[in-house]
Amino acid sequence: MMALVSRYLFFPDKHRCYHLTSLGIHYKEQDIIPEVAYKIVRGFAWVGIAVCIIAAFLVGPLAFAGAGAFALTSFGMTNFRPTLDKSYVLIDERSVAFDLINNVVISFVIPEKGMHAFSGDVYISTLKQKEELLSHLKSMFPHMEIVKIKRLNHQYKHPVYNQDEDATAE
Incomplete structure (x- = not known):
């Protein structure tokens, strides 16, 4: 009995709802607990x-x-209810999207001089939905750079993360 209960308490499924706008991605996330x-x-x-x-x-x-x-x-x-987490990821033409190969995560970074203006990760349910999202992003932001990477940590090798060191060297 406790194994069934702990499945919902410690490993709940997530329900994610996305809304793509010209300013970015707004999404809601909720644990699926009966x-x-x-x-x-x-x-x-x-x-x-x-x-x-x-x-x-x-x-x-x-x-x-x-x-x-x-x-x-x-x-x-007595007022125990499910929580709904609302988040957003800001996107514009300067954004860099890191697409994890064979994974359902897209990481976004907006670079600024000497720092990162905004960064965020978006978790998508299926690979098909991720490809649809990427195609919509390409149509809305044609100059946005989309980089395919194997692991999330590989994004830190991109020049957008190394510009801080270049700026201090000058």
Whole structure:
């Protein structure tokens, strides 16, 4: 039973929704955990509140010395809901997109003189969707550089990351 529960708690699937605009990529990410799990947690929270109130009537306020953490946690968990993380990656003509071969990640960097104005990673569900995204990016930003790399760390070998050292040498 605990193996099935830990699968949702420690390794939940992600649902990602993307929206490509002329300013960049806006995306939302949410853990796919069944609503039943949230209802169970909220049910335990209400039971915990009831137990704490009954203990306060039977034992008195001293009951909260031992059960105080459970009472506070229970009040916090009564409104337990799934979270929706909203993020964005800014893109323009100066952006460099690092396309990981045989992976569903695209890393973006916008270089500025002496520093990076913005960088971000986008995780896509399938390779087919990644290719569609890259084709849309090429049509919206025809001068944007797209570099294919094997590993994410290989992006740091690109000249966009080495311009800081070149600027200080001059």
